[in-house]
Amino acid sequence: xxxxxxxxxxxxxxxxxxxxxxxxxxxxxxxxxxxxxxxxxxxxxxxxxxxxxxxxxxxxxxxxxxxxxxxxxxxxxxxxxxxxxxxxxxxxxxxxxxxxxxxxxxxxxxxxxxxxxxxxxxxxxxxxxxxxxxxxxxxxxxxxxxxxxxxxxxxxxxxxxxxxxxxxxxxxxxxxxxxxxxxxxxxxxxxxxxxxxxxxxxxxxxxxxxxxxxxxxxxxxxxxxxxxxxxxxxxxxxxxxxxxxxxxxxxxxxx
Numbered sequence: 001x002x003x004x005x006x007x008x009x010x011x012x013x014x015x016x017x018x019x020x021x022x023x024x025x026x027x028x029x030x031x032x033x034x035x036x037x038x039x040x041x042x043x044x045x046x047x048x049x050x051x052x053x054x055x056x057x058x059x060x061x062x063x064x065x066x067x068x069x070x071x072x073x074x075x076x077x078x079x080x081x082x083x084x085x086x087x088x089x090x091x092x093x094x095x096x097x098x099x100x101x102x103x104x105x106x107x108x109x110x111x112x113x114x115x116x117x118x119x120x121x122x123x124x125x126x127x128x129x130x131x132x133x134x135x136x137x138x139x140x141x142x143x144x145x146x147x148x149x150x151x152x153x154x155x156x157x158x159x160x161x162x163x164x165x166x167x168x169x170x171x172x173x174x175x176x177x178x179x180x181x182x183x184x185x186x187x188x189x190x191x192x193x194x195x196x197x198x199x200x201x202x203x204x205x206x207x208x209x210x211x212x213x214x215x216x217x218x219x220x221x222x223x224x225x226x227x228x229x230x231x232x233x234x235x236x237x238x239x240x241x242x243x244x245x246x247x248x249x250x251x252x253x254x255x
Contacts, residue, residue, distance in 0.1 A: 113188070118207045
């Protein structure tokens with residue numbers, strides 16, 4: 001295939017996607033902004049269903065403002081696939097997504113947020129643990145990424161290089177659905193985009209409820225490991241219900 005044909009094929013990579021799939025990513029961004037998991041910052045991605053070595057994400061823009069025209073396709077080194085996207089401003093922390101997709105073939109969507117009630121659990125001795133059945137996925141583990149161990153002192157706590165993205169993915173490990181980032185937020189993964197959105201939201205909700213329980217006084221009766229795993233399996237199916245509502249609200253369409 002000559003260079004011109006290859007370029008044409010790359011340019012068609014986004015347009016050949018089903019519009020409903022792109023709308024899902026738009027809805028995910030707007031939903032998490034509306035639910036205050038994201039604000040003007042944070043980002044959501046989804047693995048390309050046609051090629052597992054690529055993913056879709058918005059250009060660098062506030063999540064609430066994302067439209068279909070803002071979606072770009074990146075390879076797992078987090079470089080634009082389409083030449084027409086090379087001049088677009090991209091999220092500086094996109095390496096979170098590419099490196100997690102490289103290390104976790106089971107992951108098909110990633111949400112990075114500065115989830116407000118989660119952040120205190122990244123800087124204190126209190127461990128984020130599942131107490132709400134919707135958040136049973138926290139029972140898979142909630143590792144904490146300490147950037148000082150990988151980049152020394154004096155960083156802005158952001159994942160700005162492939163190397164740091166790889167370190168974060170390693171800390172996430174092979175089973176966890178959430179990795180906390182000290183003084184920064186979290187990155188949440190799921191087997192599907194609806195499930196990743198569900199998990200990102202209920203990570204924040206569990207953090208709020210755990211904070212409330214701490215305020216009331218303990219000891220807190222957290223979910224057991226067995227309960228958490230059973231609840232997680234149930235929520236993998238049940239997440240379709242809130243997703244249908246969230247998508248409809250975000251796009252103004254029937255689910």
